[in-house]
Amino acid sequence: MKIVKKVQAGTLQSSDLMVFLAPAEALCVTIESTVQKQFGELIRAKVDEVLAQHGIEAGEVRITDRGALDYAIEARLETAIRRGTEV
Amino acid sequence: MVTSLLSTDDLRQARALVEESGLRFEPTFDDLVGVFEAGRLVAVGARQGRVLKMLTVAATHQGGTLLDEVATELVGRGFQEGIDSFFVFTSPTLVPTFEALNFSLLASSGKTALLEYGDGLSRYLSRYRRQVVQGDNGAIVANCNPFTLGHRYLVEQAASALDRLYLFVVREERSLFPFDARLRMVQEGTVDLANVTVLETSWYAISSVTFPTYFLKNGDPGGALQMELDLLLFGTRIAPYFNVTTRFVGSEPLCRTTADYNAAMHRILPPLGIEVREIERKTAIGAAISASRVRELLSRGELEGIAELVPVTTLDFILSSEGIKIWDKGVSR
Numbered sequence: 001m002k003i004v005k006k007v008q009a010g011t012l013q014s015s016d017l018m019v020f021l022a023p024a025e026a027l028c029v030t031i032e033s034t035v036q037k038q039f040g041e042l043i044r045a046k047v048d049e050v051l052a053q054h055g056i057e058a059g060e061v062r063i064t065d066r067g068a069l070d071y072a073i074e075a076r077l078e079t080a081i082r083r084g085t086e087v
Numbered sequence: 088m089v090t091s092l093l094s095t096d097d098l099r100q101a102r103a104l105v106e107e108s109g110l111r112f113e114p115t116f117d118d119l120v121g122v123f124e125a126g127r128l129v130a131v132g133a134r135q136g137r138v139l140k141m142l143t144v145a146a147t148h149q150g151g152t153l154l155d156e157v158a159t160e161l162v163g164r165g166f167q168e169g170i171d172s173f174f175v176f177t178s179p180t181l182v183p184t185f186e187a188l189n190f191s192l193l194a195s196s197g198k199t200a201l202l203e204y205g206d207g208l209s210r211y212l213s214r215y216r217r218q219v220v221q222g223d224n225g226a227i228v229a230n231c232n233p234f235t236l237g238h239r240y241l242v243e244q245a246a247s248a249l250d251r252l253y254l255f256v257v258r259e260e261r262s263l264f265p266f267d268a269r270l271r272m273v274q275e276g277t278v279d280l281a282n283v284t285v286l287e288t289s290w291y292a293i294s295s296v297t298f299p300t301y302f303l304k305n306g307d308p309g310g311a312l313q314m315e316l317d318l319l320l321f322g323t324r325i326a327p328y329f330n331v332t333t334r335f336v337g338s339e340p341l342c343r344t345t346a347d348y349n350a351a352m353h354r355i356l357p358p359l360g361i362e363v364r365e366i367e368r369k370t371a372i373g374a375a376i377s378a379s380r381v382r383e384l385l386s387r388g389e390l391e392g393i394a395e396l397v398p399v400t401t402l403d404f405i406l407s408s409e410g411i412k413i414w415d416k417g418v419s420r
Contacts, residue, residue, distance in 0.1 A: 006166070006169070006171070011156070011159040012155045012159040012162065012189070013155040013159065014155065014187075018159070018162070020166070020171065022171070032189050032205055033189075034186075034189060062171075064189035064205060065189070066187070066188070066189065
């Protein structure tokens with residue numbers, strides 16, 4: 001599946017994250033996090049897992065995270081994906 | 088809940104809250120939002136284009152999530168308008184607060200700090216990683232609206248003095264000639280100069296974010312502060328990345344804003360280890376060559392004089408069907 005429009009989900013609040021999706025030729029993921037040093041790899045793994053679950057092959061994914069737990073990452077990203085792949 | 092501030096009373100409360108915190112209330116914005124508690128405004132923030140400003144939380148309500156909520160609302164609304172990168176002007180004391188919201192500091196001067204949401208600057212710089220060369224390099228930041236023989240002269244002088252010249256073309260679309268056309272005129276007009284690299288400024292130099300008054304031309308005193316941030320950002324982040332040790336600029340006899348900018352350059356860049364070299368403008372038919380002179384001739388349809396002011400590559404573009412469409416509307420700037 002591809003991201004077909006620019007969408008956003010989430011907030012800038014603590015323990016949450018903001019997800020921005022936009023159409024792109026290839027899959028490009030950038031993650032910024034206030035806990036990058038401690039959990040950067042785990043966040044990345046979770047994001048990749050959710051993208052794979054939804055079969056996202058192309059799109060620009062930008063995430064700014066403020067220490068969200070796995071469940072929050074999953075929920076926000078899924079919301080954004082549903083919005084971004086809706087025709 | 089964050090709501091739009093629309094009524095006269097909303098605005099009055101917003102102004103009071105903003106001024107109470109030591110910021111200036113600026114009446115121009117695309118969105119003004121706030122949070123009320125028992126009829127009293129306790130948090131406020133505004134968005135103008137990609138710039139978030141006047142973000143304030145009442146002293147009695149700090150330490151909570153109000154600032155996060157206001158910033159979320161403004162970013163969300165901006166995103167709806169098609170904007171995907173955001174900046175904030177704030178007091179230097181609030182830098183850590185915004186850093187906790189994933190903003191990163193671009194430049195800070197005494198009273199004001201400029202931060203951006205996300206790390207756009209790093210992404211912008213890394214896009215040019217392959218164009219970075221060692222040595223003593225120079226830089227010019229120019230709008231080139233359009234590219235004239237004056238620009239060409241400045242570029243030649245600068246390129247012959249140093250190892251490599253980076254020519255940053257202003258990205259902002261606030262000029263008669265659109266960015267794509269300006270970039271093309273610059274590329275074609277400098278293609279024979281082997282040590283010149285043409286780049287674009289993105290939002291990070293002479294943009295509506297870093298230097299909005301450049302596009303207004305009225306010497307607004309509020310612009311002085313932002314001019315400083317624009318130059319600090321250049322001197323501390325952009326120049327070091329490209330090993331730039333000298334910034335070149337044409338002398339400015341005509342435009343007040345540009346003359347002020349040049350003066351600020353002499354004040355701010357040398358302490359950061361960047362020499363500023365002001366090159367006397369090339370003249371033609373008795374006056375300094377400037378892009379505004381070209382635009383003035385175009386607006387009057389006087390094409391004869393233009394050949395003396397622009398290189399043949401620019402002239403070709405101006406006379407192409409694409410070029411004619413741009414200037415043949417009687418629009419200036």
